[in-house]
Each structure stands twice: as C-alpha cells, then as structure tokens.
Amino acid sequence: MIIFGTKGYLYQLAILTLVCGWCGNPAAHTLRKRVTKFTLFFVPLFPFSTKFATQCTFCGGEQQVPKEQAEQLLAQAAAHGGGQGAAPGQGGGNPFAQPQAPQQGGNPFRQ
Template sequence: MLIWGWSRKIHQLAMLTLVCANCHNPSAHALRKAVTMFTLFFIPIIPLKTRHFLECTFCGAAYEVPKDNVHALIAQAYGADQRPGQPAQQHERH
C-alpha cells in the first residue's frame, strides 16, 4: 500500500509598504512563495507548482505576482545592495 498526496509550504520572502489595490490603504504587504510538493509516505519528493503572491496585512487581499517581478520586489524591499538574511549596512558620516 502506497501513501501519496501533496503538501503546500508557504515561505515569506519580504515585507513591502504598498498601496493596496483592494482597500486603497498604504499598508505592509507580505511577499510570499507557495510551493506545492508531491509527497510519498509524507516525504516531499517533487515540486508540482510554485506561485508568488502579495498579501495585504490590512484587509487580507492576496494578489498573484508574476515570477518576472519577484526579484524586483525583493530588491525594493531590501534595497539594491542588500540581500535577504544579511544585516543592514552601516554608513559612516565624515
């Protein structure tokens, strides 16, 4: 007897301040990645589907983001010279 199915994991990539298209409030939006995996005996084996979306923290509306725009949104959230997981760079004043 084989036990198979799928599971979904959601990873938060960044937080951005944007104006929501649904509620029209400037609020934080979470950029998230949802990965659906084929599982065999509860072990994730093959990724079936990956999608990226923005979710408004004010009203909860979610909008799918094309894969081409994800890197630009991450760069906007963390700055052009900073990557996720790295500490913010300190600039010295002279």
Template sequence: MVIWGYRTKMFQLVLATFLCGRCGNPAAHAVLKRVTKFTLFFIPLFPINVKYLTQCTFCGGQNRITREQADQIVAQQQGGPDQGQGQPGQYPQQQPGQYPQQHQGQ
C-alpha cells in the same frame, strides 16, 4: 500499499509597503511564495506547483504576481536604505474592476 499526496508550504520573502488594490490603503504587503510538493510516504519529493502572491496586512486581500515581479520587489527591498520602500501603488498592477468597489455612505 503506496501512500502519496501533496503538501503546500508558504514562505514569506519580504515585506514591502505600497497601495493595496482592494482596500486602497498604503499598507505593508507580505510577498509570499507558495510551493506545493508531491509526497510519497509523507516525504516531500519534488515541487509540482509554485505561485507568488502579495497579501495586504491591513485587509488580508491577496493578489497573484509573477515570479519576475516578486524578484523585482525583493531586489528593491534589499537594495539598500535609499531603495527601502517602493513607490506607493507600484506593485501589484491592478486591472480595473478586479476588486469590488467600496462606497462610503453620504
């Protein structure tokens, strides 16, 4: 009998501050790398899927980003004290209507 499956692990690459596309608050976002590996007898062998995403620490909303965007955010955060915080709203680029609009009562 052969036991196989997969296992997913999340790695936090960096924390960056920018405007959240879901809640609209300037908040810290964790840039995460999610790696899914094929396992054989509970031993992870090779990655079958790698995804990058940001997660807002204020509302918990997640947004997928490309590897290039993740690398750029990490380089910007580790570039030095003068480049420490990215411009608000710079990442991630949101498509209009991607998140539900929040209306305030009048």
C-alpha cells in the same frame, strides 16, 4: 500499498510598503511564496507548483503576482533594507530606537 499525496509550504519572503489594489491604502504587504510538493510515503520529493502573492496587512486582500514581478519586488526590498531581517551582527533593527533602561524591580507606577 503506495501512499502518495501533496504537501504545501508557505514562505514569507519580504515585507514591503505598497498601495493596496483592494482598499487603496498605502500599507505593509507581505510577499509570500507557496510551494506544493509531491510526497511519497509522507516524504516530499519534488515541487510541482510554485506561486507568488502579496497580502495587504491592512485589509487582508491577497493578489497573485507573476514570478518576474515577485523577483523585482524582492530585489526592491533588499535594496531598501527590507526583507526578513539581517543576521546577527549585520545591522537590521531600528537605528532610531532608544535604548531601554533595565527595570530595578518594584512597581514603576507606585509612588
């Protein structure tokens, strides 16, 4: 008996600020890559389908995008400092964030 099938993988590539085609709001959109792989005995062997999509974080609307447009959006996110974040010691984070003072125990709201 041979056991075969498919398994899907979802990768979040970047977060971009775009105008949504569904709700018309300028909001954050996630650029996602969905890869479907052929499996044999539960071992993924090779991908046979790759699709790219953006999803609005405001309304949840999802729009399929061609591979060329996804690559352009990914390059745009990298140029503007977007993407999934930087490796430790490589910057990233919020440069305008105020450092937090450590709490000294007790209830800060009690006087």
